[in-house]
Amino acid sequence: xxxxxxxxxxxxxxxxxxxxxxxxxxxxxxxxxxxxxxxxxxxxxxxxxxxxxxxxxxxxxxxxxxxxxxxxxxxxxxxxxxxxxxxxxxxxxxxxxxxxxxxxxxxxxxxxxxxxxxxxxxxxxxxxxxxxxxxxxxxxxxxxxxxxxxxxxxxxxxxxxxxxxxx
Ligand code: NI
Numbered sequence: 001x002x003x004x005x006x007x008x009x010x011x012x013x014x015x016x017x018x019x020x021x022x023x024x025x026x027x028x029x030x031x032x033x034x035x036x037x038x039x040x041x042x043x044x045x046x047x048x049x050x051x052x053x054x055x056x057x058x059x060x061x062x063x064x065x066x067x068x069x070x071x072x073x074x075x076x077x078x079x080x081x082x083x084x085x086x087x088x089x090x091x092x093x094x095x096x097x098x099x100x101x102x103x104x105x106x107x108x109x110x111x112x113x114x115x116x117x118x119x120x121x122x123x124x125x126x127x128x129x130x131x132x133x134x135x136x137x138x139x140x141x142x143x144x145x146x147x148x149x150x151x152x153x154x155x156x157x158x159x160x161x162x163x164x165x166x167x
Contacts, residue, residue: 001037004052006094009144009161014095018048018055018140020077024118028056028076032116035060036072044094046132048139051095059136063128075113075121078137082110089131091145097164099157101149105134 007013021028031054039047039060046061057077064071085107092100108126111133115121125133135145146154 001033003041004034004038006038006042006047006051007053009096009146011095013050013053013055014139014144015142016050016055017142018050018057020057021114024076024114024116028058029116031056032058032060032074036070036074039072040070042094045128046136047094048136050139050142057140059133059140061132061136063132073123074116075111075123076116076118078111078113078133078140080106080109080134080137081112081122084108085126087130089128091131091135093135093145095139096144096146096157097161099146099160101145101153101157103131103135103145103148105131109133111137 031049035047035049035052038052045063046059049056049058059078060072060074062069062072083106086104087107088102088104090100091103107130109130110122110124112122146157
């Protein structure tokens with residue numbers, strides 16, 4: 001397993017939609033292992049493949065309580081098949097750095113996909129699990145949480161990173 005560099009905004013790869021995995025081969029298995037290790041090392045609670053430069057539809061996450069970790073969940077080709085309710089949650093992202101903001105999301109989602117053995121799975125979630133599922137699937141569609149906040153708040157973030165880049 002290897003710890004991979006995590007791409008940061010405004011890296012253009014983060015804006016690219018990822019393509020579905022057609023075969024869960026050794027390369028994809030290795031990607032899953034590396035993503036899992038990279039996520040824990042960051043540390044983060046979720047990671048999408050394009051955050052480490054691989055444009056495959058693969059996400060990993062672990063929202064279990066600290067004492068139960070590690071309990072990584074992998075979804076290949078995740079897809080939201082049902083969603084309801086509304087919730088606001090303060091989000092951050094390993095690709096966005098030192099910035100967090102409230103984002104409006106669906107309160108409950110059902111996601112279908114494949115596990116790493118290629119078996120179909122379905123995960124129904126609310127609370128943090130629902131947020132993480134939507135946040136990571138957004139990544140696969142080339143979308144960051146800062147794309148879902150107000151223009152005013154995004155402006156604050158833009159000025160913040162411009163300052164950091166000048167340093
Ligand atoms: Ni993220």
